[in-house]
Amino acid sequence: MAVAAVPQAIGHNLSRARALLKRDDTIRAVEAMISGLDAFQPQALPGTVRFEVEVMIIECVQELNRQPVVRQLFESLTHSSKATIPYQPGKEAKLGSVLRLVLKALKESVETSARNAEEERAQRRQALLQKGLEYLGAGEAPRGKASLHLLAEEFGKEKGVLERIGEVFIENKLFFEGAEMLEQAMETFPKEARAYGMAAQCYMGLNEFEKAEAVYLSAIKNFGRHPRTVLNLAKLYLKWNKKEKAAAFALEAYTKDNSLAEAKEIADKYS
Numbered sequence: 174m175a176v177a178a179v180p181q182a183i184g185h186n187l188s189r190a191r192a193l194l195k196r197d198d199t200i201r202a203v204e205a206m207i208s209g210l211d212a213f214q215p216q217a218l219p220g221t222v223r224f225e226v227e228v229m230i231i232e233c234v235q236e237l238n239r240q241p242v243v244r245q246l247f248e249s250l251t252h253s254s255k256a257t258i259p260y261q262p263g264k265e266a267k268l269g270s271v272l273r274l275v276l277k278a279l280k281e282s283v284e285t286s287a288r289n290a291e292e293e294r295a296q297r298r299q300a301l302l303q304k305g306l307e308y309l310g311a312g313e314a315p316r317g318k319a320s321l322h323l324l325a326e327e328f329g330k331e332k333g334v335l336e337r338i339g340e341v342f343i344e345n346k347l348f349f350e351g352a353e354m355l356e357q358a359m360e361t362f363p364k365e366a367r368a369y370g371m372a373a374q375c376y377m378g379l380n381e382f383e384k385a386e387a388v389y390l391s392a393i394k395n396f397g398r399h400p401r402t403v404l405n406l407a408k409l410y411l412k413w414n415k416k417e418k419a420a421a422f423a424l425e426a427y428t429k430d431n432s433l434a435e436a437k438e439i440a441d442k443y444s
Contacts, residue, residue, distance in 0.1 A: 179225055182212035187229040194236040199243065200283065203276045206233050210269045227262040234260045234268070246278055298328050302337070309345045318350060325354060335361065336368050343371060348378035359391070366396050373405065382413040400430035407439055416443040 178184075186209030193202035210230070215223050237243055238257045247256040258275065260268045301324035308317030321338045328334045335358035342351030355372035358365065369392035376385035389406045396402070407422035423439035431437075 179222055179229075180212065180218075183209050183226055184229070185209075186212065187226070187233055190233050191229075191236060194233070194240065197240065197242075199237070199240045200276065200279050202233075202237065203272055203279065206230075206237070207269060207272050207276065209233075210265050210272070213265055215263070215265070230260060230262075230265070230268070234258055242279060242282070243275065246275070246282065250278075294328075298324065298331075298334070301327070302341075305338075306341065309341070314345075314347070317345075318347070321350075321354075325357070329357065329361065332362060332365065336365070336371065339368065339371050339375070343374060343378075346378070348375040351375040352379065352381075352384075359388075363395065366392065369395075370402075370405065373409070377409065377412065382409060385409050386413075398425070398429070400426045400433055400436070403429070404433055404436045407436065411439060411443070420444045 186205045190202045190205035190209065193199075193205060213226055213230075215226075218226070243258070244254070247258075248254055250256070258268075258271055301320050305317045305320035305324065308314070308320060321341060325335060325338055335354055339351045339355040339358060342348070342354060352372055352375035355368045355375060358368035359372060362368070369388055373385045373388040373392075376382070376388065386406070386409060389402060389409065392402055393399075393406075403422050404426035407419045407426060410416070410419035410422060420440050420443035423436045424444065427433050427436035427440055
């Protein structure tokens with residue numbers, strides 16, 4: 174006669190819970206334990222199978238009680254280092270209720286930690302920006318640039334940070350540093366249009382017309398021939414003394430948007 178096996182819904186979830194606990198993946202482990210307990214119907218199982226499941230539950234609970242986050246949670250709630258999650262065979266429903274409370278508390282703790290971490294990051298981000306602004310405002314360019322480069326190093330993967338640093342450099346006529354930062358922004362976030370116009374502005378400030386042209390053409394390639402971008406390109410060509418090109422692009426801009434009086438002026442004057 175074949176020996177009855179532990180039902181898959183129970184055995185799989187409890188085994189998975191133990192594996193997750195060994196990786197300190199506590200929340201997912203508790204979720205797996207709850208699923209295993211929900212599937213456990215002791216009265217429907219032979220005694221040997223029921224005993225095997227109870228042993229698996231005991232092992233999971235023991236491992237769970239050793240988890241640092243569970244120890245910290247219980248110590249914060251009970252002010253005791255000895256509090257543990259209890260389990261008695263036959264009291265699986267009670268254990269399930271306790272685990273649901275533990276799961277809720279763990280998730281809330283994770284959310285709180287994430288919020289606190291984000292608040293700390295935001296404060297650090299703002300402090301570096303403010304320090305850079307203050308140094309530049311006081312005429313201490315090297316220290317200002319150092320603070321802003323540190324800001325880029327720590328937070329440059331966050332949307333908008335590199336553009337803001339580039340904007341600060343432009344406001345302080347540090348066009349070389351601004352171009353460097355905005356090139357990095359375009360590389361990191363190629364679909365964020367704001368960096369392109371500011372990068373071109375930096376190159377215009379440096380009289381590096383070829384680089385400014387390349388930026389505008391890249392913007393057109395990525396975002397289309399928007400009238401204002403085309404007008405800006407016309408103004409670049411005008412400053413570059415390429416008047417025929419300036420007129421052609423100005424006319425295109427005005428044809429697309431006849432509210433652009435400046436485009437009409439350039440087109441009329443240099444056509």
